[in-house]
Amino acid sequence: MSNTVFCRKYQQELEALPFPPLPGEKGAEIQRTVSRQAWEEWQALQTRLINEKHLNMLDPETRAYLMEQMERFLDNRDTDQAEGYVPPSS
Template identity: 85%
Template sequence: MSNTVFCRKYQKELEALPFPPLPGKQGQEIQATVSKPAWEAWQSLQTRLINEKHLNMLDPESRAYLMEQMQRFFDNQETDQAEGYVPPSQP
């Protein structure tokens, strides 16, 4: 049976991340409070934001922007969306 965590995004017990997704204290905090499904949802949004907004991951301001958006996403606050993004229709 896999480990579970009370996910701050979805507010219920879900599958935990197998390891911290970021280095240091922030990665450990995410592993302890964010579920694997929430992390996967964040990665999808993060990819769209990087691509649509042409973010440069070598730029400290771009990385700070993504970290802010990540915290907002996990805390269920409004986040920026990729302009023109249309979610795939569900079958």
């Protein structure tokens, strides 16, 4: 059986991340409080934001913006969306 965490986004026990997704204390905190499902969903949104908004990851302001969006996403608050993104139809 895999490890689980009480996910702050979904407010239930879900599969844990196998390792911290970021360096330092922030990564350890995310590993303790965010499920694998929530993190994978954040990564998909982050990729859309980077691609659609043409973000430069070398810019410290861009990285700060993405960290803010990540916190908002994981806390179930409104986040920016990629303009023009159309989700695939099921």
